[in-house]
Amino acid sequence: MDDLALHKFAISGPTLASMIQRLLSSAADVDGLLFGHVTYIAPSTLPDDSAQTSLDSQLVATISGFLCFPSLLSFYDSLGRVDSSRLSSTTHLNHKPLIGWFSSRRKTPLRPSMREFCVTRSLSSTPNLSLPIQNSDPQSLFAPSIFLLFTTPLQDQFIQTNQYRAFHFQSSRPCFNPLSIDVVNIGPAFRGHYGSFSPTSALPFLSCESRSLTPMNEDRNEETLIGMKQTEKDQSLLDTCAEGMQVGRLSRLIGPEATNYTSGLEDLYEKMLLKTESLARLVEASSAKVLEQENQNRKLRYKVARSVGIE
Amino acid sequence: MSFDAFPPFISAHLHFLINHFPEKIKVEHVLSGGKTFAGGLDRFTLLIPYCLDYIKWDVIYNAEFPLAPPDIIFGPEDEDFHPLHMTASVGEGDLKFQNILSDWNHKDPTRLLALIQELRDRYMAYQKKRVGEVDDDRLTFEISTICSREGIEMQISSGAEKPEEVKFAVPLMDMNINKMVHGCPWRHPQKIYLQVIYPVGKKYASTPSPPRLKLMSTTELRALFSIEDVKLPSWLDGMCMAEYLPHLEESLQKQVVEAVSLIDIRRHFIESLALLLGRPLEADPVFCRKATFLASSGSFVFLVHLLISTQFPKQQPALMLQSSQHISPQGIPKRSPLLSEYPWSPRWEASQMAERIFDFLVDESLNFKRFCNESQPQH
Numbered sequence: 015m016d017d018l019a020l021h022k023f024a025i026s027g028p029t030l031a032s033m034i035q036r037l038l039s040s041a042a043d044v045d046g047l048l049f050g051h052v053t054y055i056a057p058s059t060l061p062d063d064s065a066q067t068s069l070d071s072q073l074v075a076t077i078s079g080f081l082c083f084p085s086l087l088s089f090y091d092s093l094g095r096v097d098s099s100r101l102s103s104t105t106h107l108n109h110k111p112l113i114g115w116f117s118s119r120r121k122t123p124l125r126p127s128m129r130e131f132c133v134t135r136s137l138s139s140t141p142n143l144s145l146p147i148q149n150s151d152p153q154s155l156f157a158p159s160i161f162l163l164f165t166t167p168l169q170d171q172f173i174q175t176n177q178y179r180a181f182h183f184q185s186s187r188p189c190f191n192p193l194s195i196d197v198v199n200i201g202p203a204f205r206g207h208y209g210s211f212s213p214t215s216a217l218p219f220l221s222c223e224s225r226s227l228t229p230m231n232e233d234r235n236e237e238t239l240i241g242m243k244q245t246e247k248d249q250s251l252l253d254t255c256a257e258g259m260q261v262g263r264l265s266r267l268i269g270p271e272a273t274n275y276t277s278g279l280e281d282l283y284e285k286m287l288l289k290t291e292s293l294a295r296l297v298e299a300s301s302a303k304v305l306e307q308e309n310q311n312r313k314l315r316y317k318v319a320r321s322v323g324i325e
Numbered sequence: 326m327s328f329d330a331f332p333p334f335i336s337a338h339l340h341f342l343i344n345h346f347p348e349k350i351k352v353e354h355v356l357s358g359g360k361t362f363a364g365g366l367d368r369f370t371l372l373i374p375y376c377l378d379y380i381k382w383d384v385i386y387n388a389e390f391p392l393a394p395p396d397i398i399f400g401p402e403d404e405d406f407h408p409l410h411m412t413a414s415v416g417e418g419d420l421k422f423q424n425i426l427s428d429w430n431h432k433d434p435t436r437l438l439a440l441i442q443e444l445r446d447r448y449m450a451y452q453k454k455r456v457g458e459v460d461d462d463r464l465t466f467e468i469s470t471i472c473s474r475e476g477i478e479m480q481i482s483s484g485a486e487k488p489e490e491v492k493f494a495v496p497l498m499d500m501n502i503n504k505m506v507h508g509c510p511w512r513h514p515q516k517i518y519l520q521v522i523y524p525v526g527k528k529y530a531s532t533p534s535p536p537r538l539k540l541m542s543t544t545e546l547r548a549l550f551s552i553e554d555v556k557l558p559s560w561l562d563g564m565c566m567a568e569y570l571p572h573l574e575e576s577l578q579k580q581v582v583e584a585v586s587l588i589d590i591r592r593h594f595i596e597s598l599a600l601l602l603g604r605p606l607e608a609d610p611v612f613c614r615k616a617t618f619l620a621s622s623g624s625f626v627f628l629v630h631l632l633i634s635t636q637f638p639k640q641q642p643a644l645m646l647q648s649s650q651h652i653s654p655q656g657i658p659k660r661s662p663l664l665s666e667y668p669w670s671p672r673w674e675a676s677q678m679a680e681r682i683f684d685f686l687v688d689e690s691l692n693f694k695r696f697c698n699e700s701q702p703q704h
Contacts (some may be wrong), residue, residue: 018665037361041360084391092426096408122368122385122398168354189405190344242397314561318391 018147020052020182020193021072023160027199029077035177036082037118037164041312045117046082046091047101049110050075054149066307073147074196075113075160084308089115094132098140111145114160120253122165124177128192134183134190138222145232161190218251256285257292330355332388338437339369345438348374348513353381354704364388373445375601376478376494377520380448384437394429395437395446402482408447414660419529423449423679455481456491461525462567463533464491470567471495489525495566498574498581505585506549508611515546517577521566521673535560548612548662550584551635584635588613590675591633594642597679600628619649622690629686632663640679641669646689659697663687 037044054071083089090096101112114241115137126134137143138159145152161181181190248261259282267278328336342349351372358368367388372379383398399406422443429436456479457468471477476496484488495518504513522537538560542552558572591613598618599605604671606628608616618629628647634640644664651659667685669678 039360042364043358043387044384086387092394092429093423119368119385120358120360122358123383123401125401125404127383127385127396127398128409130406131407135410168356188407188410256659272526312389315389315391 018073018154020160020191021074021293022194022196023077023180023182023199024196025077027097027197029079030197033080033082033176034164035114036080038174038176039192040082040084040118041308042081043086043117043119044084045086045088045115046080046163047112048112048116048158048160049079049081050077051075051111051115052145052147056149071149075156076161077113077160079110080116084304084311090133094129094136096133096136096140098143101140101143112143112158113145113156114158114162116162116164116166120166121168121253124163124165124179126161126163126181130161130163134159134181135185135188138183138185157185160187160193163242170198206250217255220251220261231290239243253289256282257289259285330357330366332367332391334391334431335365335367335388336442338431341434342371342438342441345435346441350374350441351379354383358385359388371441373441375448376452376480376492377518378480379662382441382444391431392429394426394440400412403448403451406448406451408444408451410625422588430673449478450478452478456522459489459491459525461491461523464523464525467523467566470565475499491523491525491567493521493523495521495570497570498578500578501582502546502549502581502585506588506611506634511542511543511545515543515549517542517546517552518574519570535562535564548614549635549640550581554636555580587635587637591637594633594675594678595631595638597675598631598682600676601679601683620686620690622687625690625694627690627693638671638673641665641667641681644682644686644689646693648693648697659700661689661693661696 052073052075055074066295089100115133116129138157140158144155144157146152147156159182161183162178164176164178164182166177167175178192178195180195182193183189245261252259252261263278263281267275267282299305331339336434337536339352343352352369352374354368354370357364357366358366360364365388367386369384370380371384373382375475380403381400384394384395385398387393409426423441425436425443428696453472459465468479473495478494480492480494481489482492490606497517497519503511504511518541519607520537520539520541524534524536538557540552540555540557542550546552555577558569558576560569588611595605595613598616602618602620605616605618614633614635616631616633618631620627620629626649628649630645630647632645633645634642640663644659644661644667646664648659653659667689668681673681678691
């Protein structure tokens with residue numbers, strides 16, 4: 015497969031911040047997977063010269079999520095060979111295409127290591143992991159070949175310092191090419207960047223045709239049954255995004271009833287926020303459990319590490 | 326250095342590596358990768374001798390995960406060195422190397438040594454391949470004639486600032502110097518190397534510039550033989566290493582044999598002095614480079630230190646007197662400067678040398694006594 019020339023790699027400020035927060039709070043070196051998408055973007059400055067064609071559009075990888083493993087050698091072995099069976103179970107969980115991986119190790123040089131080279135090489139050559147490039151013909155595929163490296167300076171600093179560097183792996187040579195990182199933040203200066211972002215949790219498609227649900231309509235019983243089934247299905251879909259929102263109320267946002275549009279929409283947003291809040295509480299509770307288990311694991315590992323001296 | 330702050334398994338690996346590696350390995354930048362210091366130190370830089378220089382490799386263990394083998398970061402100039410890069414055909418050596426990592430056992434202290442040794446062998450092959458790829462006729466010829474020499478190491482160095490160069494480290498003389506020295510205290514085999522640095526030729530240059538030559542030896546060898554005193558034969562235009570080396574080796578061999586025989590001459594000299602000054606308080610028994618005698622002039626008692634160079638008897642020994650009765654305000658015994666100007670002839674018999682030194686000391690002791698008394702603070 016020919017190596018595609020990746021122009022840069024974009025990550026939103028909050029994603030990068032939450033990543034760094036996760037890496038800083040870990041007890042030791044960790045690594046994990048990067049998810050996102052790859053898009054062709056036309057340069058924002060339109061050239062005056064009409065001779066320039068769309069060939070100049072740049073390939074940009076955007077990272078929208080990450081998964082951090084609690085221990086080393088999680089999806090690869092000590093020789094750096096990726097175990098695709100372990101990988102497929104985790105990527106299925108995320109429903110998102112894998113575009114690379116990251117490694118975080120404190121107080122080390124900001125250069126890929128022997129094992130990191132092998133893992134990246136193995137990951138980018140694993141079949142069935144390539145993802146289609148957006149805004150391009152369906153045949154062009156992008157292998158998960160991005161590697162993001164985090165470290166801290168060798169000497170302790172007065173200010174908490176993190177260093178990071180992105181690389182794009184070229185499987186033809188094979189080598190790492192440094193990749194420029196674009197941190198995209200919210201604000202007018204960054205408006206242009208959002209062209210390549212796509213929402214990661216979109217509102218599902220629901221049929222909102224106003225339907226009479228009066229049970230008195232006996233001769234249309236059968237149709238009502240199908241309708242009810244449909245409503246039930248729609249309701250469960252809606253429940254994944256909002257809490258306590260009746261699907262029937264959505265119809266009020268369109269058609270003749272839309273006079274109360276504002277209040278209806280506000281209601282929807284409120285319910286969506288409620289959902290987010292309850293999800294956050296769930297995450298909080300499960301995080302506490304995970305932390306407890308991690309501490310338990312660490313104690314066991316210490317026992318193993320110390321046992322050598324005693325024997 | 327202290328190994329206490331390492332987890333026991335890393336400490337065991339490192340101890341074994343330092344004690345069993347054929348050359349002297351250094352450890353620097355010992356750090357901890359944990360969020361807190363609780364796990365202990367688990368990463369360090371190894372300075373591994375290669376081609377008369379050091380290569381710096383960062384070894385990264387993980388105190389939290391003792392079961393995982395360490396990872397290595399190579400130098401910034403070796404970004405194309407990928408020892409684990411698997412080719413289509415996996416040889417027997419590759420399998421052995423892979424087994425070190427895949428069957429990693431943190432309880433086995435020999436593992437780190439095995440890993441570093443294997444990696445260094447691979448690094449040597451990698452450098453050899455790079456040097457072989459250099460487009461320079463003279464170098465291609467040199468490699469083809471010299472490559473069979475055992476223990477030869479080569480390295481290519483190129484930077485943005487300086488021109489490309491190829492460096493050879495050629496071990497000279499197939500002789501075991503350690504065995505030649507009676508009661509040899511050296512742990513590592515002592516060797517003399519010729520460093521040859523070739524500038525990589527520009528295609529348009531008519532005559533290639535001669536290589537830069539430098540003799541180097543292991544540090545401990547200096548007690549026996551000073552490499553700085555050797556005059557290198559000149560490199561003639563159009564010469565190659567295969568022509569140059571035999572002459573150099575022949576003359577070096579003679580000089581080393583002579584240096585070894587000089588030990589006995591020095592020993593004989595110290596023994597002759599003992600007849601006049603009494604048994605030495607202390608003397609270097611292996612190389613006979615140092616001896617200390619107790620002497621007295623009337624009631625003035627002092628020590629005589631003799632420092633004997635490897636050039637003895639051509640070069641006379643340097644003497645230093647140290648008073649046993651006068652102490653400076655800093656609490657240090659008073660000493661004379663190094664005395665190396667006194668009657669001397671390398672053609673004298675050892676007994677005559679000893680007598681002449683004895684005569685000199687009789688006179689000098691009076692000067693030294695006066696010097697000690699004069700500078701003594703008055704009470």
